[in-house]
Amino acid sequence: MTPFERPPIGMNLGRTAKLVAQAFDAALVEAGGTLPVWLTLLSVKSSKLANQRELAGMIGIQGATLTHHLNAMEAQGLLTRRRDPVNRRVHLVELTAAGEALFETLRQAALVFDKRLRTGLPDERLAEFAKVLAALRENVES
Amino acid sequence: MTPFERPPIGMNLGRTAKLVAQAFDAALVEAGGTLPVWLTLLSVKSSKLANQRELAGMIGIQGATLTHHLNAMEAQGLLTRRRDPVNRRVHLVELTAAGEALFETLRQAALVFDKRLRTGLPDERLAEFAKVLAALRENVES
DNA sequence: CGCTTATAATTAGATATCTAACTGTTCGAT
DNA sequence: ATCGAACAGTTAGATATCTAATTATAAGCG
Numbered sequence: 001m002t003p004f005e006r007p008p009i010g011m012n013l014g015r016t017a018k019l020v021a022q023a024f025d026a027a028l029v030e031a032g033g034t035l036p037v038w039l040t041l042l043s044v045k046s047s048k049l050a051n052q053r054e055l056a057g058m059i060g061i062q063g064a065t066l067t068h069h070l071n072a073m074e075a076q077g078l079l080t081r082r083r084d085p086v087n088r089r090v091h092l093v094e095l096t097a098a099g100e101a102l103f104e105t106l107r108q109a110a111l112v113f114d115k116r117l118r119t120g121l122p123d124e125r126l127a128e129f130a131k132v133l134a135a136l137r138e139n140v141e142s
Numbered sequence: 143m144t145p146f147e148r149p150p151i152g153m154n155l156g157r158t159a160k161l162v163a164q165a166f167d168a169a170l171v172e173a174g175g176t177l178p179v180w181l182t183l184l185s186v187k188s189s190k191l192a193n194q195r196e197l198a199g200m201i202g203i204q205g206a207t208l209t210h211h212l213n214a215m216e217a218q219g220l221l222t223r224r225r226d227p228v229n230r231r232v233h234l235v236e237l238t239a240a241g242e243a244l245f246e247t248l249r250q251a252a253l254v255f256d257k258r259l260r261t262g263l264p265d266e267r268l269a270e271f272a273k274v275l276a277a278l279r280e281n282v283e284s
Numbered sequence: 285c286g287c288t289t290a291t292a293a294t295t296a297g298a299t300a301t302c303t304a305a306c307t308g309t310t311c312g313a314t
Numbered sequence: 315a316t317c318g319a320a321c322a323g324t325t326a327g328a329t330a331t332c333t334a335a336t337t338a339t340a341a342g343c344g
Contacts, residue, residue, distance in 0.1 A: 004252075004253065004256070006256075007272075008252065008256045009256065009259055009260065009268060009271070009272070010162050010163070010166055010255065010256065010259055012272055012275055013155075013158070013159050013162060013275065014159050014162070014163050015202050016155070016159075016275040016276075016278055016279050017155050017156050017158075017159030017160075018159075018202060019202075019279055019282055019283075020152050020155060020156070020278055020279075020282050021152070021156050023282040024152055034329090034330095035330095036329090036330070036331095042145075045145065046145065051292070051293090052292070052293065053291085053292060053293085060157050060160060060161075061330085061331070061332090062331075062332060062333080063292075063293065063294085064293085064294075064295080064296095064331085064332075064333080064334095065330070065331055065332075066293095067293065067294055067295085068294095068329095068330075068331085069330085071294095087291095087292085087339080087340070088292095088338080088339060088340085089291060089292045089293070089338070089339045089340070090291090090292060090293080090339095091292075091293070107145065110146075110150065111146065113152065114146070114148075114150045114151065114152065116281055116282070116284075117151055117152055117278060117281050117282065118151065118281075119281045120277060120280075120281070121274065121277055121278075121281075125270070125274060126151060126274070128267070128270060128271075128274075129151070129270075129271060129274045130149075130151070130154055132263065132267060132268070132271045133154055133155065133158040134158075135262060135263055136158055136162055136259060136263075137158055137161055137162075138262075139258055139259050139260075139261045139262070139263075140161055140162050140165040140258070140259065141161075142258075176299090177300095178299090178300070178301095193322070193323090194322070194323065195321085195322065195323085203300085203301070203302090204301075204302060204303080205322075205323065205324085206301085206302075206303080206304095206323085206324075206325080206326095207300070207301055207302070208323095209323065209324055209325085210299095210300075210301085210324095211300085213324095229309080229310075229321095229322085230308085230309060230310085230322095231308070231309050231310070231321065231322045231323075232309095232321095232322060232323085233322080233323070285344105286343100286344095287342100287343090287344095288341100288342085288343085289340100289341085289342080289343100290339100290340080290341075290342095291338100291339080291340075291341095292337100292338085292339080292340100293336100293337085293338085293339105294335105294336080294337075294338100295334100295335080295336070295337090296333105296334085296335075296336090297332100297333090297334090297335100298331100298332080298333085298334105299330105299331080299332075299333105300329100300330085300331080300332100301328100301329080301330080301331095302327100302328080302329075302330100303326105303327090303328085303329105304325105304326085304327090304328105305324105305325085305326080305327100306323105306324080306325070306326095307322100307323085307324075307325095308321100308322085308323085308324100309320100309321080309322080309323105310319100310320080310321075310322100311318100311319085311320075311321095312317100312318090312319085312320095313316100313317095313318090313319100314315105314316095314317095
């Protein structure tokens with residue numbers, strides 16, 4: 001697969017991330033959600049009364065993509081959108097009781113999954129790993 | 143963003159991989175390709191006369207997705223498909239001259255990108271990084 | 285003020301991916 | 315030798331994502 005001197009690190013990274021994301025999504029589906037739903041709930045929970053632009057930035061998707069998820073989740077009764085009276089351009093997103101409940105369920109699933117992912121990996125190795133991830137982001141931002 | 147004791151490693155991994163993949167795709171677009179086109183060319187080149195099932199496995203996508211890319215690339219004149227006379231179920235994929243040329247161009251772009259990605263990261267750190275990636279795949283496969 | 289520019293969100297349309305169902309081909313077991 | 319299971323690929327339809335264009339609102343400036 002590699003007509004290169006060294007195995008390209010981006011390919012390894014991308015492949016692993018895909019497998020991990022698929023496994024995580026499967027775990028969330030089992031718990032009654034999906035990965036994008038979880039990320040949306042998490043971003044709304046983590047920032048009281050953020051607007052959609054900020055939420056999308058937190059998740060790492062575009063505003064248009066978030067609109068799409070919010071439409072579905074609003075239709076499912078997981079959250080509400082209302083205009084900010086102070087600035088009528090922005091929509092304030094809030095979880096309903098059902099949204100809060102799903103958040104809690106998925107949070108448990110996420111904790112279990114995170115534990116599974118860390119199996120056999122001591123904190124210091126994971127810390128070094130996170131540093132390399134940060135360096136890769138740096139190298140790519142320029 | 144994290145109502146967790148520790149920052150979940152999957153999220154960090156996913157976010158970084160996405161940024162890296164987007165930057166890589168941008169570099170490939172600049173060189174006249176895209177990420178899936180590059181991966182397809184690479185898989186065809188790396189395995190003389192593989193069938194589509196094997197190619198898809200190499201890339202890490204489903205057969206149906208590969209069919210989609212092959213249709214487009216065949217229409218663009220980058221490759222050809224013909225039935226294997228030995229087993230008429232399988233389609234053998236081969237690059238045209240244009241496909242070979244694009245492969246070479248994108249390979250150069252990939253080399254440049256890989257070098258950019260490695261900036262400031264000595265081989266030993268990258269080796270440890272790759273080991274953790276492998277461990278994560280292990281932890282998720284179970 | 286009134287006009288231009290900037291901002292927040294949505295809409296429209298494209299691409300990449302998946303799963304499930306279908307088509308065609310081969311193989312194996314009776 | 316035939317028929318059913320397995321296999322390779324395609325097709326159909328869904329989801330997630332992106333960019334570009336549009337709508338509505340706000341802010342700045344002359």
